[in-house]
Amino acid sequence: MSSAFAAHFGINNIPYGVASSSKRPTPQCVTRIENDVIFLTELSSKGILDGITDYEGLGKIFYEGSLNAFAALPKDIHARVRSAIQATYREARGKLNECVEHIDNVQMHLPVQIGDFSDFSGSINHMGNMSEVITGKRTIGPMFHKFPPVYAGRSSSIYTSGTPVTRPLGQSFEDFTAPEKGIIFGPCQILDYELEVGAIIGRPVEPGSMLHAKDADERIFGVVLVNDWSARDIQVCEMTPLGPFNGKNFATTISPWIITLEALKPYEVPAPTRSVGVTEFLDDPNSANYKIDLEVEVxxxxxSTKVCNVNFDTMHWTLRQMLAHHTIGGCGLRTGDLIATGTVSGVGEKEHGCLMELTKGGRKPFALTDGSELSFLEDGDIVQFTGALDDGVGFGECIGQVRPASKYSRSN
Amino acid sequence: MSSAFAAHFGINNIPYGVASSSKRPTPQCVTRIENDVIFLTELSSKGILDGITDYEGLGKIFYEGSLNAFAALPKDIHARVRSAIQATYREARGKLNECVEHIDNVQMHLPVQIGDFSDFSGSINHMGNMSEVITGKRTIGPMFHKFPPVYAGRSSSIYTSGTPVTRPLGQSFEDFTAPEKGIIFGPCQILDYELEVGAIIGRPVEPGSMLHAKDADERIFGVVLVNDWSARDIQVCEMTPLGPFNGKNFATTISPWIITLEALKPYEVPAPTRSVGVTEFLDDPNSANYKIDLEVEVxxxxxSTKVCNVNFDTMHWTLRQMLAHHTIGGCGLRTGDLIATGTVSGVGEKEHGCLMELTKGGRKPFALTDGSELSFLEDGDIVQFTGALDDGVGFGECIGQVRPASKYSRSN
Structure with a gap:
């Protein structure tokens, strides 16, 4: 599956991940060029990274089962490692032969140990589209213009691309449109995905160190695709007043490759202009998104049917602003934390980042190429997100298949 | 400070914590009897725990900087360790001399590494009191009777008792009662505490293993006091629709001693009868709380002024039901996770677990013994929670002092 995305992993990408294989059963840090997965501890042992850093032991930290220790290093170290890999690949490719396996022969793992997961809602189009579906009117709450809405997600339920997603059980309204009919318990009836992008924190933000939006890139190691699977019926029932919990905490899928900000930098584009001014710490004179072409296939x-194609440049709130809002009260960020953007949506019919928007809450099913209709996700459905920039830089895929709900039985 | 609570730590308590001292600079697992802090690795090296378990290396896991490895062991191991400590203290106290330091000579640390923190709202009185303060009417949402409301909190901001709490900065309504006047940015103006109890997960719940409420005690290692500090002005501004975030994520304080369920068992009391039936997985024929006498002093x-005295037996939703609700959708729980109950409140004026309730949103200040008035927390205020059962079993204190807000400055 993964080898289909070789074009995303050109020499200008140099993403980071964690992989194992039958030859190398211990999960360890890797990069990827086209379909070559390069094991970084072994690369280091060839002397290719020598002299890059006063920090001892790059080879050792690449042998850890997560990228946290590497991500926490200063950005100039990251830049020099990247350059050394690129130079070796261009000029002395033979040196890499012993450190490489084909992508189809490796197993990808979660790239970082994630301490906390925060999920924002930064797309004004998603807010408008959802409001239209639910209330019939396109309204944006006045607070949305002042700071990006956000809730804390479940870090223990974050899985790597490819992990199946079991349909959750839960309590929900018997009739979605008539809450007074009461509550039922059973498998989720309205299972949805949410197309999101997420930042992985690099150098940590100490508690009490408030970030200004314009400085926040310094703390982002890189970016992944995120599927914030959502059980809408369970979620609707629990949202007031404390926000989503069981409607979200059964599974979140992330793509296995962290694309660094350095790789994304050439694709920086100005964020959309805003109609309402923001307070000082959110005011970023060079407020920017990235031109990421995002797609959803079911x-x-x-x-396969392509059901969405939207660009990340539509985001109202930027990742930088999300980090600033997150830390302004004194909350720290740890290396490896995941900060997701919320559903990325445009205004067009083909730019809907979730099924609630696409099928108007299930009222207007979408015709799939197999002849069936898509209202919400059915058991067996596979959801695949991809994200690509130009010139051989992309995210590969973020994929998951829906498994039937478990029969409820007492556990002990 | 801590030595004032010697009476909480009788021979029937045997709580667990993590401590260091000038003699023993490496944080490690301890228990406490009266004012004696007993270092468990050293206790183990005396042979006192020999033969308790087939699990090798109790002495080694007690030398770790958290209780996670010990908490994950089966309950019968915990029971035997507890009995061995009690027997030695009663019958061969001299053996302990070399393993002991006075509580005033040790530094307590976070007792466990907390992966995820979930904060419920399980008190019907808190819901009613808050509703009355905010809307003038005592209403309980219909969902409250079906499952306990809950949001995900911030695990990186959980601190041990004694850690100062810096007043957060944030955006809030210029006028709490007139949102249309707009948003301002600055230090929190309405700082509050929330008196809570929290369960620390022992043996983990694998993702997809749904707990029934009646089996959930098996997964609780023990219980702590929790202060869920709340910036009410920031919280009100962000609550709709995604729930609390910056209003809560700057700090949560927990008491350093985990009181095991075994120590609490004799104080189990039936939970209040409920007016509405619950679905199968929440239906616990022996639904129980603990008779914990909780106090708040400012x-x-x-x-010092005692501002609240409420019993934990007032809780509508039990910890067991909270664990069942948490896992029903397939969400796993990891050893060390913190599951808090939400504010514990009664109906009486002296039983209010937060200042929003006690001072009616600040409209009815409370007279303190220093002659000043308490509306919300001022810089320098110290908040101390205590929790006691009978017969020498209690939590000691959960304490924190409010520090002035930081001047906002760009961090980098």
Whole structure:
């Protein structure tokens, strides 16, 4: 599957991940060029990274089962490691032969140990689209213009691309449109995905060190795709007043490759202009998004249908502003923390980052290429997100298949 | 300070914590009897725990900087360790001399590494009291009777008792009662505490293993006091629709001693009867709380005022039900996770677990013994929670002092 995305991993990407294989059963840090997965401890042992840093032991920290120790290093170290890998690949490719396995022969793991997961809602189009679906009117709450809405997610339920997602059980309204009919318990009936992008924290933000939006890139190691699977019926029932919990905490899928900000930098584009001014710490004179071409495919009965194509440049709130808002009260950020953007949506019919928007809450099913109709996710459906920039830089895929709900039985 | 609570730590308590001292600079696992802090690795090296378990290396896991490895062991191991400590203290106290330091000579640390923190709202009285303060009417949402409301908190901001709490900065309504006047940025103006109890997960719940409420005690290692510090002005501004975030994520304080369920068992009391039936997985025929006498003191200008005294037996939703609700969708729980109950309140004026309730949103200040008035927390105020059962079993204190807000400056 993964080898289909070789074009995303050109020499200008140099992403980071954690992989194992039958030859190398211990999960360890890797990069990828086209379909070559390069094991970084072994690369280091060839002397290729010598002299890059006063920090001892790059080879050792690449042998850890997560990228946290590497991500926490200063950005100039990251830059020099990247350059050394690129130079070796261009000029002395033979040196890499012993450190490489084909992508199809490796197993990818969660790239970082994630301490806390925060999920924002930074797309004004998503807010408008959802409001239209639920209330019939396109309204944006006045607070949305002042700071990005956000809730804390579940870090223990974050899985790597490829992990199946079991349909959750839960309590929900018997009739979504008539709450007074009461509550039922059973498998989720309205299972959805949310197309998101997430920042992985690099150098930590100490508690009490408030970030200004314009400085926040310094703390982002890189970016992944995120599927914030959502059980809408369970979620609707619990949202007031404390926000989503069981509607979200059964599974979140992230893509296995962290694309560094250095790789994304050439694709920086100005964020959309805003109609309402923001307070000082959120005011970023060079407020920027990245031109990431995001796609969602639903694969049913072996046939794929593209259901969404939206660009990340539509985001109202930027990742930098999300980090600033997150830390302004004194909350620290730890290396490896995941800060997701919320559903990325445009205004067009093909730019809807979740099924609630695309199928208007299930009222307007979408025709799939296998001849069936998509209202919400059915058991067996596969959801695949991809994200690509130009010139051989992309995210590969973020994928998951829906498994039937477990029969409820007492556990002990 | 801590030595004042010797009476909480009788021979029937045997709590667990993590401590260091000038003699023993490496934080490690301890228990406490009266004012004696007993270092468990050293206790183990005396042979006192020999033969308790097939699990090798109790002495080694007690030398770790957290209780996670010990907490994950089966309950019968915990029971035998507890009995061995009690027997030695009663019958061969001299053996302990070399393993002991006075409580005043040790530094307590976070007792566990907390992966995720979930904060419920399980008190029907808190819901009613808050509703009355905010809307003038005592209403309980219909969902409250079906499952306990809950949000995900911030695990990186959990601190041990004694850690100062810096007043957070944030955006809030210029006028709490007139949102249309707009948003301002600055130090929190309405700083509050929330008196809570929290369960620390022992044996983990694997993702997809749904707990029934009646089996959930098996997964609780023990219980701590929790202060869920709340910036009410920041919180009000962000609550709709995603719940609390910056209003809570600057600090949560927990008591350093984990009181095991075994120590609490004799104080189990039936939970209040409920007016509405619950679905199967929440239906616990022996639904129980613990008879914990909880107190809140505010210390201002060196003078202490008791502002709340409420019993934990008032809780509508039990810890067991909270764990069941948390896992029903397939969400796993990891050893060390913190599951807090939300504010514990009664209906009486002296039973209010937060200042929003006690001072009616600040409209009815409370007279402190230093002659000043308490509306919300001022810089320098110390908040101390205590929790006691009978017969020498209690939590000691959970304490924190409010520090002035930082001047906002760009961090980098």
């Amino acid at each position: 694969i049913r009965n072996g046939r | 210390i201002r200008n060196g003078r």
